[in-house]
Amino acid sequence: MLKVSNLQARVDGKMILNGLDLEVKAGEVHAIMGPNGSGKSTFANVLAGHEAFEVTGGTVEFEGKNLLEMEPEERAWAGIFLAFQYPVEIPGVGNTYFLRMALNAIRKARGQEELDSVAFMKVLREKVKLLKLRDDLLKRPLNEGFSGGEKKRNEILQMALLEPKLAILDETDSGLDIDALKIVADGVNALRDGTRSVIVVTHYQRLLDYIVPDHTHVLYKGKIVKSGGKELALELEEKGYGWIQESHAA
Amino acid sequence: MSHDPIQHYQDLCQSRSQQKQPAWLRAIRLSAAARLAELGFPTRKHEEWKYTPVRPLTAVAFAQSPLPLSLSRVAAEDLLSRTTQGALRVVIGDGQILPAISSLEALPAGVSIRSLREILDTENEPDDLLRQRFALALDRVGDNAFDALNLALFSDGVVIDIPKNTSVTQPIEIVYVGSCSSTPQIGAIRSFVSLARGSQASIIERFVGLSPDGAHNPHTTGSASTPHNPHTTGSASTPHNPHTTGSAPTPHNPHTTGSAPTPHNPHTTGSAPYFTTASTAFFVEENAALDHYKIQQDDPSAFHIAWTWLHQKSHSRVSTFAVSLGGKIARNETEAALDGQGIETTLNGLYLVEGDRFVDNRTFLDHAKPHCHSVEVYKGILSERGKGTFNGKILVRQDAQKTDAKQSNQALLLSDDATIYSKPQLEIFADDVKCTHGATTGYLDEKSMFYARSRGVPEDAARGLLTYAFANALIEGVRLPALQQELSALLAQRFQLSAMDDLMGLLDEQELG
Numbered sequence: 001m002l003k004v005s006n007l008q009a010r011v012d013g014k015m016i017l018n019g020l021d022l023e024v025k026a027g028e029v030h031a032i033m034g035p036n037g038s039g040k041s042t043f044a045n046v047l048a049g050h051e052a053f054e055v056t057g058g059t060v061e062f063e064g065k066n067l068l069e070m071e072p073e074e075r076a077w078a079g080i081f082l083a084f085q086y087p088v089e090i091p092g093v094g095n096t097y098f099l100r101m102a103l104n105a106i107r108k109a110r111g112q113e114e115l116d117s118v119a120f121m122k123v124l125r126e127k128v129k130l131l132k133l134r135d136d137l138l139k140r141p142l143n144e145g146f147s148g149g150e151k152k153r154n155e156i157l158q159m160a161l162l163e164p165k166l167a168i169l170d171e172t173d174s175g176l177d178i179d180a181l182k183i184v185a186d187g188v189n190a191l192r193d194g195t196r197s198v199i200v201v202t203h204y205q206r207l208l209d210y211i212v213p214d215h216t217h218v219l220y221k222g223k224i225v226k227s228g229g230k231e232l233a234l235e236l237e238e239k240g241y242g243w244i245q246e247s248h249a250a
Numbered sequence: 251m252s253h254d255p256i257q258h259y260q261d262l263c264q265s266r267s268q269q270k271q272p273a274w275l276r277a278i279r280l281s282a283a284a285r286l287a288e289l290g291f292p293t294r295k296h297e298e299w300k301y302t303p304v305r306p307l308t309a310v311a312f313a314q315s316p317l318p319l320s321l322s323r324v325a326a327e328d329l330l331s332r333t334t335q336g337a338l339r340v341v342i343g344d345g346q347i348l349p350a351i352s353s354l355e356a357l358p359a360g361v362s363i364r365s366l367r368e369i370l371d372t373e374n375e376p377d378d379l380l381r382q383r384f385a386l387a388l389d390r391v392g393d394n395a396f397d398a399l400n401l402a403l404f405s406d407g408v409v410i411d412i413p414k415n416t417s418v419t420q421p422i423e424i425v426y427v428g429s430c431s432s433t434p435q436i437g438a439i440r441s442f443v444s445l446a447r448g449s450q451a452s453i454i455e456r457f458v459g460l461s462p463d464g465a466h467n468p469h470t471t472g473s474a475s476t477p478h479n480p481h482t483t484g485s486a487s488t489p490h491n492p493h494t495t496g497s498a499p500t501p502h503n504p505h506t507t508g509s510a511p512t513p514h515n516p517h518t519t520g521s522a523p524y525f526t527t528a529s530t531a532f533f534v535e536e537n538a539a540l541d542h543y544k545i546q547q548d549d550p551s552a553f554h555i556a557w558t559w560l561h562q563k564s565h566s567r568v569s570t571f572a573v574s575l576g577g578k579i580a581r582n583e584t585e586a587a588l589d590g591q592g593i594e595t596t597l598n599g600l601y602l603v604e605g606d607r608f609v610d611n612r613t614f615l616d617h618a619k620p621h622c623h624s625v626e627v628y629k630g631i632l633s634e635r636g637k638g639t640f641n642g643k644i645l646v647r648q649d650a651q652k653t654d655a656k657q658s659n660q661a662l663l664l665s666d667d668a669t670i671y672s673k674p675q676l677e678i679f680a681d682d683v684k685c686t687h688g689a690t691t692g693y694l695d696e697k698s699m700f701y702a703r704s705r706g707v708p709e710d711a712a713r714g715l716l717t718y719a720f721a722n723a724l725i726e727g728v729r730l731p732a733l734q735q736e737l738s739a740l741l742a743q744r745f746q747l748s749a750m751d752d753l754m755g756l757l758d759e760q761e762l763g
């Protein structure tokens with residue numbers, strides 16, 4: 001589904017990704033861990049098409065298409081979704097209005113009929129129930145004044161509605177209490193149908209108890225320096241990154 | 251045939267002064283006219299008028315009709331459909347109150363809404379208070395030539411009194427109608443609104459234009475991305491001329507008799523711009539609360555110069571929101587005198603400027619006493635060749651310790667040819683105060699753009715959405731639901747967003763179910 005080869009990217013003239021390789025097959029869950037500043041969010045943003053990051057080398061294929069040539073919205077239409085580490089607040093736009101606008105834009109691009117208000121509300125209701133979101137968050141302006149955890153849950157609500165083929169969760173677990181963590185995991189697992197894939201960027205093992213990864217990778221200085229199964233995450237939590245950094249000291 | 255604007259207005263004042271009125275008022279008018287002659291019209295050399303193109307306005311010889319505007323039934327209906335639903339309403343056409351389409355019958359007990367002209371006509375000696383207020387008005391003219399012009403020429407106004415401890419739940423709306431007819435018309439209006447101790451009211455001032463066919467201009471009601479001017483097309487065959495005689499349903503209207511001479515020929519095909527100048531003074535006494543909305547939707551060919559004067563006493567609260575959507579040249583001046591302790595004042599403004607329009611915003615906050623709190627947020631969206639100014643002055647007098655004043659002007663430029671001139675001015679003479687100001691001029695936030703696009707919203711739509719959001723964040727503060735929805739819908743249409751269905755309503759319904 002996703003094939004990243006030798007990806008290099010920089011921001012403000014500074015190289016952040018230095019030859020990243022990753023292959024995600026349909027239905028798989030991949031966890032990416034790594035120390036602060038190693039390039040995890042940069043990688044996620046490059047996949048979603050953020051223009052601030054300049055790709056200087058390498059390729060990214062998504063379902064056989066060259067992802068790097070696509071605009072951010074085209075990537076969303078193709079089925080990529082990034083749950084942001086720091087979702088933006090947009091005062092002046094109702095959360096529900098935005099959800100409908102996004103869903104209908106994607107439906108339209110995919111040749112599906114746009115949903116009218118009543119049909120949309122029905123779909124939204126189901127997802128809201130699944131994620132146990134409070135109603136007032138739907139009425140408020142998009143993310144404005146939401147707590148850290150509420151923002152993260154709202155990202156997952158968007159994901160549940162847009163039903164992406166590849167969901168990238170960038171530290172969605174940070175700042176979630178244990179109940180919220182389970183709810184978010186349920187949301188992600190509800191999406192999994194054997195064909196959809198997930199990349200989970202996290203610092204902690206605990207989310208991976210609920211969303212069990214098929215593969216775990218360590219990103220260090222813009223490269224994947226170690227890959228393993230779900231045990232690797234446990235090992236990292238126990239030992240930290242020191243032992244990897246040592247083995248990679250130039 | 252050269253037009254001398256000062257002489258022209260002197261002549262208008264002469265004929266205005268010959269009409270029946272108390273002697274003291276006549277004297278005030280003549281003093282104001284003399285002041286205007288002395289001052290002359292401002293030029294770019296005047297600091298206060300540095301960017302304002304005054305010439306296009308002074309070049310037109312506006313006439314002041316002695317007769318009220320006559321509206322066909324269709325035009326009147328169309329007009330009323332553009333007012334705020336559920337509000338008590340006073341309609342002023344080209345400077346005179348139109349009782350037939352005003353709704354002043356069912357007023358709450360003690361509340362009075364009267365025509366200034368009637369007060370001055372019928373009572374030989376109106377109360378001293380009114381006299382004092384006119385004296386104050388003359389005093390305040392200073393070097394403001396247009397204020398002098400307004401005072402010399404005003405033909406009517408609204409006098410509203412809210413008695414002590416009375417909360418008026420229904421909003422009161424003053425609708426100023428300017429008509430584009432064959433002769434350029436000036437409507438000069440002066441109003442006084444008093445909120446006695448502990449009273450509470452919402453006042454809307456709405457300025458609209460009436461084109462010769464009686465239809466309103468789409469430009470000021472939403473679909474402004476099309477820069478065409480409907481007034482350049484001929485209107486010869488239009489059946490609903492606002493000045494049409496005989497067809498208006500109003501018995502109060504002299505035009506309906508069919509025999510009244512009309513000073514401006516209503517049936518020609520021309521469509522001249524109009525000039526609305528309105529001065530409204532609010533006297534908000536101890537503990538009173540006023541929500542004020544100024545919705546300026548004048549015709550894109552029109553001229554608009556208006557003042558909002560706020561006189562606040564201790565522990566009063568005023569929130570004003572000026573929305574500027576129309577006019578070729580529009581100037582909004584808001585002055586708040588915080589003359590008491592524990593006062594709260596909010597001066598917000600939103601201006602949308604497209605085509606070749608110009609919008610001038612001037613605010614002045616005068617903190618005279620301790621422990622007052624003011625917040626001021628202005629937002630502008632300028633596109634095409636639109637130009638705007640924001641000049642916000644805050645004066646904190648020596649006495650005004652513990653003042654907390656915040657000001658910001660944020661302008662969004664949607665084209666390279668659009669311009670904003672922003673000038674905050676803080677003059678602080680007290681030492682223990684908190685004053686902040688900020689001005690930002692820029693483009694849409696890139697992070698928000700990326701966020702919306704990453705959710706599948708195409709770039710153009712995302713741009714529209716964020717522009718809408720920028721303005722709507724202020725509109726969300728409107729406390730009258732009908733007005734808030736109207737303004738939000740108007741913005742959504744302007745920035746080409748899909749219809750704003752009542753999603754929230756649906757949410758509530760489902761909650762119950």
Ligand SMILES: Nc1ncnc2c1ncn2[C@@H]1O[C@H](COP(=O)(O)OP(=O)(O)OP(=O)(O)O)[C@@H](O)[C@H]1O
Nearest residue numbers: 011012016034035036037038039040041042043052
């Ligand atoms: N817009 C930017 N301008 C300059 N430097 C940037 C920018 N964005 C990211 N960086 C830098 O790139 C490096 C990688 O950042 P990134 O956010 O990808 O790290 P991360 O692995 O997600 O870290 P964390 O675990 O703290 O979220 C950091 O050194 C960061 O400071």
Ligand SMILES: [Mg+2]
Nearest residue numbers: 040041042085
């Ligand atoms: Mg990160």
